[in-house]
Amino acid sequence: MSTATGTKWVYRFADGNAEMRDLLGGKGAGLSEMTNAQLPVPPGFTITTEACNAYNAAGKQFPAELWDQTLAAMQEVEAATSKRFGDPQNPLLVSVRSGAKFSMPGMMDTVLNLGLNTETLQGLAQLTGNERFANDAYRRFIQMFGKIVMGVPGEHFEELLDEVKQEVGATQDTDLTADQLVDVVERFKALVREEAGQDFPDDPYEQLRQAIEAVFASWDNPRAYAYRDFHKLPHDLGTAVNIVTMVFGNMGGDSGTGVAFTRDPATGEQRLFGEFLTNAQGEDVVAGIRTPRPIAQLARDMPGVYREFEAIADRLEQHYRDTQDLEFTIERGKLYMLQTRSAKRTAAAAVKIAVDMAQEGLISREEAVQRVEPDQIYQLLLPHFDEEAKAEASSAGRWLTTGLNASPGAATGKAVFDADRAAELGGAGEAVILVRPETNPDDVHGMLVAQGILTARGGATSHAAVVARGLGKSCVAGAESILVDTERRQFTVNGQVVHEDDAISIDGTTGEVFTGVIPTVETHLEDEQELQVLLTWADEYRQLGVWANADYPRDAQRALRFGAEGIGLCRTEHMFFEEDRLPIVQQMILAAGEATALENELAQRQAALAVAEGRRARVAARRQVAEQEAKVAASAEVTGYREALQRLQEVQTEDFRGVLGTMAGRPVIIRLLDPPLHEFLPNYEELRVQLLELTHRGVSPADRDETEYLLQAVGQMTEANPMLGMRGCRLGLLYPAIYAMQVRAILGAASDLAQNGVDIRPEIMIPLVGHVNELKMVRDQLEEVAAEIEQETGQDLHYKFGTMIELPRAALTADEIAEHAEFFSYGTNDLTQTTFGYSRDDAESKFLMPYMEQGVLPENPFQTLDRNGVGKLIKMGVELGRSTRPELEIGICGEHGGDPASVTYCHDIGLDYVSCSPFRVPVARLAAAQAALAHSGPRDV
């Protein structure tokens, strides 16, 4: 069809194939592929995405030759169908369908019955022998074309139709007679004239031209832009336009239309799954006026057609080697295939289909591993509503509505109607669901603490949806049937009222909303056979180790069940926060400063004694030491400090025995105390207010003493920016007894277990190192402690010392640091914090969410590793670290360890393992395998 001088803008279906998605879009490529496979596809052709781009680039002008090529293609379709476009006797009708490379629901979809006008209408009526059918087809065409091409709001057509029905006393569209439909057509045309300011076009070629232009223009509309931004699709792909001969499923009992999947898209079960309607067009299936019937029943109604369809479905699945989503129409007993595409499926189905197909030999195991999105596995393992309880709730009338499933997960809590109230209750530990007409940046502080978010307005890219996904919260958005009254603090849905503090349950995976509490259940990986198989395959391909972050034995057990090969981060401070320990921890903190100062002075005097020259000098130095020894012995702080350390050592030894024992044979990285000490003390402000109130209540100064003492102690420890303050190894260096106690607990536990024959592999992690000297000095001190324990127990304990790389300077000087570290673990939360200069505590509620909405940042860097900045630093650190210690063990233990894109990056730069929360372990296993399979060459190490 192309000329020697011009571009080929138009492809007959016979000219294309499945590989040409870029040029023909997904739908066009599918129709071409089916045509070439000799499947029954109505004749037609595709206008390329390049034509769309040329049209938009030229300021809405058809490129040269496009129209001529379109006309030529129409002639071929006329020849193939023996009909003519615009012929009053034997009219050719076509559908015009947009079709980009990727499916884009936000765009213009389909115009059917194009080519009808008052003249061809007669031909259609004669050919079908059904005047009502012809008039109805014309009515539908005007309605679709008027809305989609001419921009007349769709609801105005519906209102007009309702008016007519009321006038003639009809209840259903089908009650309208042919004559009444003629009236509808006239009123529709008048509506178009009024709203669009021009007549509805009669000339079929004019109709065709306008429809093509509308499809082209739809590529540039704001919704399409927003959709592409959200899904990170490029804006320069363009859309193709498919022109397909109309076939009619509404030509009587031997006609019909339907959709089907080659396997069940909900469960993955291997059976044809779908539904159809006889004597109906596609839009009838969608409109939901008549209830479609299961596809299996087609076997009874039209056994020949069913067998043919079944064979075609099977061929297509074999051909595409994936589950297909099919559209078909039967016109007077003849089957036509209108679409085939890869089927969307639930997480469970994705897993089952991938495993089944590999076991059937249809795809390889490598392909099976690549067929499932790692995040889908997370969805699968997320707590979800107990199905039985949910069914009960439904049958008890507790289902309220179904909105958009904007962010997966099940959540139950008290309904609250503003962010402040959410923050208040949520901050106090109550489960709340924030219900808003829609959300905006002022609501983020409430969203942060809510279990879930429910909005009445907004789609998949609304503020609520974006923020909820960003925060990993459940969200049902755009539940349009609910009416939120924030003044009266309630919402109504179909007359039912939900007040503030009433319990509601939302399912962000399905979009359902219920009143009352529905219990959630946890998925057990053990019960998910296909998933187990898939992960076992993934383990064969992945090169990255997958470890878990776990602070307690119970977490470690879960991590093991999920397949963790080690503990990458055991945070000792979480153990400090437990209720029975906090008083001991506070005692330790309050005494640390004074006790350490006294002990340091003693050490200095002992050192001075050691170098004193001359007898008299030695006598004087001895006296100085004795004086200080007396002071130390008399100090309540020293006694309290030592006591607290002793008691903490005992409980921590127990904790570590549990974790190390659970992980026998596997490495366990234990991080020494990291957070600022004042986090363990009461809040300064609260103390101040408390003291003021005591004073006003006339409490005597003596009885205010303790509060005053606390206030002063807390005040001295308060820091302007605690994240950048006195924490991590800074504590370890200034209060060395704390780390020494922790190492005694770790190695004491290790020694006990080793004596019982348990294979233990503790790795001691020194946090927040920024300068090699910090690591060197802390490690030197702790190696002494370790040597003492080895001497006491007579055991040769196997342990490692390493550090967390969580400050830019650590990564920049990783070569120096690696000389004193046996392992690195990237703390990507803190590293992101300092590399960006974002306070993790505040950023999300203050500016990060607006940043993502406005497109300042492509994604939340606390969720997905920022490759250009933080990632570059990590890569540098890996290279520098291995330059001085090639056998350095390197992993990552920030939250990014469970994010698939971040896992891919960790693979690419040659880390040894990722460590993530137990629930994320299966996600990381799959993501690591996919990364390895995507880069079959050597890693960039």
Next chain:
Amino acid sequence: MSTATGTKWVYRFADGNAEMRDLLGGKGAGLSEMTNAQLPVPPGFTITTEACNAYNAAGKQFPAELWDQTLAAMQEVEAATSKRFGDPQNPLLVSVRSGAKFSMPGMMDTVLNLGLNTETLQGLAQLTGNERFANDAYRRFIQMFGKIVMGVPGEHFEELLDEVKQEVGATQDTDLTADQLVDVVERFKALVREEAGQDFPDDPYEQLRQAIEAVFASWDNPRAYAYRDFHKLPHDLGTAVNIVTMVFGNMGGDSGTGVAFTRDPATGEQRLFGEFLTNAQGEDVVAGIRTPRPIAQLARDMPGVYREFEAIADRLEQHYRDTQDLEFTIERGKLYMLQTRSAKRTAAAAVKIAVDMAQEGLISREEAVQRVEPDQIYQLLLPHFDEEAKAEASSAGRWLTTGLNASPGAATGKAVFDADRAAELGGAGEAVILVRPETNPDDVHGMLVAQGILTARGGATSHAAVVARGLGKSCVAGAESILVDTERRQFTVNGQVVHEDDAISIDGTTGEVFTGVIPTVETHLEDEQELQVLLTWADEYRQLGVWANADYPRDAQRALRFGAEGIGLCRTEHMFFEEDRLPIVQQMILAAGEATALENELAQRQAALAVAEGRRARVAARRQVAEQEAKVAASAEVTGYREALQRLQEVQTEDFRGVLGTMAGRPVIIRLLDPPLHEFLPNYEELRVQLLELTHRGVSPADRDETEYLLQAVGQMTEANPMLGMRGCRLGLLYPAIYAMQVRAILGAASDLAQNGVDIRPEIMIPLVGHVNELKMVRDQLEEVAAEIEQETGQDLHYKFGTMIELPRAALTADEIAEHAEFFSYGTNDLTQTTFGYSRDDAESKFLMPYMEQGVLPENPFQTLDRNGVGKLIKMGVELGRSTRPELEIGICGEHGGDPASVTYCHDIGLDYVSCSPFRVPVARLAAAQAALAHSGPRDV
């Protein structure tokens, strides 16, 4: 003297020269050089530093052949002097002096008269015909050797001597007769036996051997270690040992000893400067019992000797091409030179000498520029006490004591005796001097706010000295004559009592302490002719530009006077803090959130209207816009916000007019608003307490309203880590009207000035950019504002947009950022903060000072740029930035811009300029020149 097989451990003075400092130490090299220049040096030799290292490495064993070589050298000395070591008739006596490559006051110094014992004593008495002299020499030898070599505390000798004087009724040492001195000698020997547990050695060779060993061992003593650590000298240099024939200045009226400088070390004046004593040994000059006389008087006493000395001094200065510090002794009319070395000098002298010598043609201008430490210039320009007022204070008896000049600068304030009180008064804006027996880390919060620090104990490396220098505070340390009584809050010095809150003045440059206030004066660069000349020369060599940080016109004027070539940082927020503006700023802040939300909503609705399709949709969209317009018009917040912005724009325009006008013809970088907004509001805690008190006082809720409103507003803005929070361009993006206002003010001022023919060069700096999109979006918004102003005024204004590189991520992605920035300015304070993860607000008082004391960090990274970490990041940013924009203008505006070591680094990595506080501009000019001269090759750019 070396053998074919052995190492040459010993060098006769004739074998060495000035170049051999590494091997012979400074003193040995000087004696060799003088010997070879035919100057009258007593015969002698030097044992090498290598011998010292070999001795210490071998566990305190002389290396093979050392002793034999020493004996051989002694024989040569005997031959040269015609005396014999240990000869009872004609004894050779020697001095043994340590001498490392660098002068080290913390080490063993000199033993005189070595070779004396009961027998040689007689010979000395006969040779000199003076028994008393001989006995006194022996007494002195035992005292020195006993203390330095045998480790007997010096004060014990003094006590014994006092005892004897009391017994015989003598007041001066010189009152003691020869016989009485014999008694002293006996008692000294008994003391040695008791204290050291062994007899004082009689054998001269044993004396020599022990003295050499003592010098060797002194290299390893703790004081020497600490000294080298502090001065960053290596520990592996070793010390040489010089053995020099004794000459006696105490042999009568034709003998004498003295020290002299070839130029005045205080002023640099070109004249022989020094002092001498007749009939005295060197230690008498030091002991201060007799007052030495000015060197000029030697011309009258011994004209021949004086002329010879003058000629030698001149020759040595010419020879070494630098001012020399000379030691000499006259023995019975014959002049001996004992030492020559480069003279220590004051800052003023250093400058004058360098300029004079270059003008005399003795050294080149390049050398002159390299002869002055840049930090000395800072000292010179620091405010110092008015000399006249200081002299008056002295004569009025207000001088109290002189301690160690531990950290330069003059300070006056109330004496306070604990850090808490210092923090309290200092925090309230009062000038205080913190007085402590010594300081420790618990005192740092007080030191931070004090004007100066005075301690009774501790040397140049004590906590007080290190911290004070680290903080740039004046400090007099180790003022041992004062007695600090912290309980009674007072100190006494020579009976005089200074109470808490009494005013005192300390001069950290000289170590002097006074009561009462002494006014300080500022040095005017204009009056410092030599400095002006030196800086002009420096400007010829330097390649780095030197700009200044200045927020007000008066700062800009000072910067110009100091030679700044531009303003590298004009902080607009300082203008916000002024008393009359703060209420307007607060009004702006309190309204910003609500006003911006309302205006954003309006903008969104206007955008929706622009894309609305269909007539009815357009009507609806228009109604939505109108509704929101009404809301905006009715909003008190919007009105208040706009009003405040308008008023601020007016005052800021005035400010910028001043700064830009002052700097006509030079670039001025103006930084848009940077700090977190809540810094401008009252403190949250204070408000809470205030509200609580209002409530308790029974103030009605209505009257508490404003406080409650403020409390809520401030509470919403409070952040856990404000440094990493809502500031810089984050504000600019979320509240765009603020930056727009500032750009209007800047370009408005620029336009006014340009209309009056002033050459203005504003550069607008967008702070805290971490992602290129932040810069791009803010700049796009502001370019629009600029375009508006250009259109309004019809002028083509010349301005640049650039950014501060102050976050690690900005440096890591500098290639992307440079595509949208015309200049980079490294904000090294913040960059250091995030690269290290140190909060500038807390680090110094919490852990940075202990870190420096314990040697965790070699220096304060907020003062001297950390090359390995922060510096690496800067270098990376420079390379990346220039890779996409080769003409990128790059500078640094953190406090490091005035630190010489940091300036050197900035030169090395190819920055265009450094910007620092006006006082530091001359420092930076000199440092930049030195950096350029040090690296005469091409820069590493």
